[in-house]
Amino acid sequence: MTARTLAIAALLAGAALTTHAAQAKDSDQDWSNIQILLLNWSQSSNPFFEALNNGATDAAEDQGVTLDIQFGEEDPVTQSNKLEAAIASGVNGISVGIADDNAYDEILCRAEEQGIAVVTNNIDDTEGAEGTCRLAFMGQDFVEAGYTLGKRMIETHGIGEGDLVFTPVEAPEGSYAVKRHEGVQKALSEVGATSEILGTTNDHGTALNLMTQYLLGRPDVKAIISLGQTPNSQAVQAARDAGLDELPIGGFDISQSILQNIADGEMTAAVDQQPYSQGYYSVTQLALYLKYGLYPSEMNTGGAGLVDQTNYEKAREWAGAIR
Numbered sequence: 001m002t003a004r005t006l007a008i009a010a011l012l013a014g015a016a017l018t019t020h021a022a023q024a025k026d027s028d029q030d031w032s033n034i035q036i037l038l039l040n041w042s043q044s045s046n047p048f049f050e051a052l053n054n055g056a057t058d059a060a061e062d063q064g065v066t067l068d069i070q071f072g073e074e075d076p077v078t079q080s081n082k083l084e085a086a087i088a089s090g091v092n093g094i095s096v097g098i099a100d101d102n103a104y105d106e107i108l109c110r111a112e113e114q115g116i117a118v119v120t121n122n123i124d125d126t127e128g129a130e131g132t133c134r135l136a137f138m139g140q141d142f143v144e145a146g147y148t149l150g151k152r153m154i155e156t157h158g159i160g161e162g163d164l165v166f167t168p169v170e171a172p173e174g175s176y177a178v179k180r181h182e183g184v185q186k187a188l189s190e191v192g193a194t195s196e197i198l199g200t201t202n203d204h205g206t207a208l209n210l211m212t213q214y215l216l217g218r219p220d221v222k223a224i225i226s227l228g229q230t231p232n233s234q235a236v237q238a239a240r241d242a243g244l245d246e247l248p249i250g251g252f253d254i255s256q257s258i259l260q261n262i263a264d265g266e267m268t269a270a271v272d273q274q275p276y277s278q279g280y281y282s283v284t285q286l287a288l289y290l291k292y293g294l295y296p297s298e299m300n301t302g303g304a305g306l307v308d309q310t311n312y313e314k315a316r317e318w319a320g321a322i323r
Contacts, residue, residue: 034065034093034290036283037086041079041097041123044071046202048229048253048275051322052122055279056095063287074171074202076103083107087116093286095279097122097139099174101131109133117289119296121282122275123176135289136296138282140273141304142176146183148304149225149250152269154191157248159222161192166218168198168211168235169227180227180252193222200231208234208241215242226251233257236266254307254323259316262309272315274302276322 038056040049053069060067068091072079079096080103086094087110094111098104098120108118112133121138125131153159165188169177177197185195198214200207207230215221215238224239224247226232232251239247249261250268261267278301285296307315315323 029064031064031287031291032066034063034287035089035091036060036065036067036093036095036286036290037082037091038067038069038121038279038283039072039079039082039086039094039096040070041072041074041099043073043202047255047320050320052275052279054321055276055281056283057279059280059283059287063284063291065283065287065290067283072097072099074099076100080104080107083111087111087114091116092290093117093119095119095121095138095282095286098125098132099123099171099176101125101127101175105132117286117296119282119286121278122273123174126175126178136285136298138278138285138299138301140271140302141300142179143183143186144300144304145252145271145273145302146180146185146227147187148183149252149269149271149306150184150187152306152308153223153225153248153250154187154193156268157223159188159191159193159248163191163193163222164218164220165193165195166198166211166214166221166224167195167227168200168207168214168224168231170200170202170207170230171228172197172199177227184225184227195225197227200228200234202230204230204234207231208238211235211238212241215239215244215247219244221247223248224251225249229253229255229258232270236261254315254319256316256319259307259312259319262307262312263316265309269306269308272302272305272307272323274323277301 118134124137224235235249252271288294
């Protein structure tokens, strides 16, 4: 062994010892005094957030921090009150979804001024970092994903000039709905097609009824592109109930029932934004920032990929708890 090789080996050994020492030191440190609030914007009954909360819980356990999971119940007043309570209690970090561009600006900026670390997950202000005080966003690029989904539906089903596409969504005014529709409509506009939005709420029975009634009144609709999990989960049944069994269907977000529709050939494709990653990495990055000053990074969870008949099996294996 040459002198140069021996020197490199010594450096590598020293680096390994340093890493192991750091890990041992970290394992002896009690980080449970770090308090993080995960505030979901939606209702506590919304099954979509199971995977997101599982990711956040796993991250808190991995990092040894204390996590409090709450829901804004799709009510800006409720969400604002919970943010105010967290600030007053001395929370160290907040991970929050922003469904209303203007409702939380003052509160989140005040939290930042008081030294509380804030990241956003799942839904961000439509203006991004320019819209409110936060360090980073962990969630999907909804415009990009919507454009990808729109293009797939156009190419697969021949949507073109003058065609009308039905785009139901739980909360049309929500920032996620606005961005998703922007992406879908961008693709539709390129071929001269239009879209029409309908608010469905998050209640599955209500969504099914409203969507069925819409389709009964508009049998000329060329396709359904749902902009949220609730209408996407009801789209196949709504088309069937309206006597439009052959209507092309695609949409945002997955569940076991949605994946079964894909497997059965009743749905073309769905966007998977991978909410487990949104919960896991928002809490992880807050913990790393609060522990070591490592600045959080923007993250495009799920990318712009689609789940279809070529790849649904892996998603179905983990749907609900992880996907």
